[in-house]
Amino acid sequence: xxxxxxxxxxxxHLDDRQLQITESxxxxxxxxxxxxxxxxxxxATRFFLVLEGQIKLSKLSLKGSEKVIEIIPAGxxxxxxxxxxxxxxxxxxxxxxxxxxxxxxxxxxxxxxxxGSNETCFRLMADMSQRLKHLISEIELLSLQNAAFRLANFLxxxxxxxxxxxxxxxxxAPKGVIASRLSVTPETFSRTLHDFSEQGLxxxxxxxxxxxNPEGLRAIADPLDLGD
Numbered sequence: 001x002x003x004x005x006x007x008x009x010x011x012x013h014l015d016d017r018q019l020q021i022t023e024s025x026x027x028x029x030x031x032x033x034x035x036x037x038x039x040x041x042x043x044a045t046r047f048f049l050v051l052e053g054q055i056k057l058s059k060l061s062l063k064g065s066e067k068v069i070e071i072i073p074a075g076x077x078x079x080x081x082x083x084x085x086x087x088x089x090x091x092x093x094x095x096x097x098x099x100x101x102x103x104x105x106x107x108x109x110x111x112x113x114x115x116g117s118n119e120t121c122f123r124l125m126a127d128m129s130q131r132l133k134h135l136i137s138e139i140e141l142l143s144l145q146n147a148a149f150r151l152a153n154f155l156x157x158x159x160x161x162x163x164x165x166x167x168x169x170x171x172x173a174p175k176g177v178i179a180s181r182l183s184v185t186p187e188t189f190s191r192t193l194h195d196f197s198e199q200g201l202x203x204x205x206x207x208x209x210x211x212x213n214p215e216g217l218r219a220i221a222d223p224l225d226l227g228d
Contacts, residue, residue, distance in 0.1 A: 008049060009127060010077050013119035021113055027104045031096035044088035046104050047080040053100025056177060057092045068180035071097065071173055081128050083107035097173050150182045151192045152221035155202070159211045167214075171207040 005011040005023055014022060031037055031053070040059060048055075055072040069092050072078045082088040088107075114121050158169045171178060179189035193209075196202045201217050203210040211217060 008075065008077070010049075010080065010120070010124060013123055014113065014117055018113050018117055018120075022105065022110065025106050025109045029102040029104050031100040031102070033096060033098050033100075035096045035100075037094040037096060037102075038090050039093050040089075040091055042090050044079060044082040044085070044090045045107055047077060047083060047107055047110070048105070049077045049103040050074050051101040051103060054097040054173060055100060055102070056095045056097050056173070058095065058180070059092050066180060067183075068177055071177065071181060073172070080107075080110075080124065081131075083111055097177065147182070147184045147188050147192050148195070148220055150184065151189065151196070152201075152217050154178070154182060155209060155211065156214075156217050156221035159214060159217070167211045169209045169211065171209060175207075 005019060005026070006014070011019065011022060028051075029037075029048075037055065050072050052074055054074070055078060056068055057070045057072065057078065058066050058068045060066055070078075078094075079090065082090070114124070155169060159167070162169065173181075175189060176186045179186045182189065184192070193202070193204055196217070197204055199213075199216070201211070201213045201220075203212055
């Protein structure tokens, strides 16, 4: 196979036989930009690893507006926790952002692999625990903080991961999608970006955001250290 599953967290503790079984069940999926992959309510018989591109997980409100729940980047898995349900269904819609390539795994078959790998079970539990912690932080951030804090926190956390020589963040999802993820309107998102530019904190060029004043941005973003 042209990929190394062992380099991904969820599969890193499998022994050679278990890895071979897992590789044999993997199916590659290619999606075009904007393609709907599955819908909320579809039977959740498989989970996925993003190899290239991104996946947007979203739900529709009663009024028909979309709320982005999460953006899954390359190198991360999604829907694996659902394999532990009795009759699981996907709770969200999944849509490709850009040309996207996935690996798809049969959940029932992978459960059999897990029964022979205690270390992988613990790794999976740790990963789900970390995601739960992240979601709790997100709920606090989105419910208690204003738009400036949410956007500054979003930019600061991504700037922290950059090479020190590179002060530019590439927004890899459409601005409207990011706005929905931060629970602000596109107009508020654009206005806040403009305000940050006027304050000399950032410079925006298309989808590139240059951080001009990291400490000034951090002063807005990090008063409570809500985590990534």
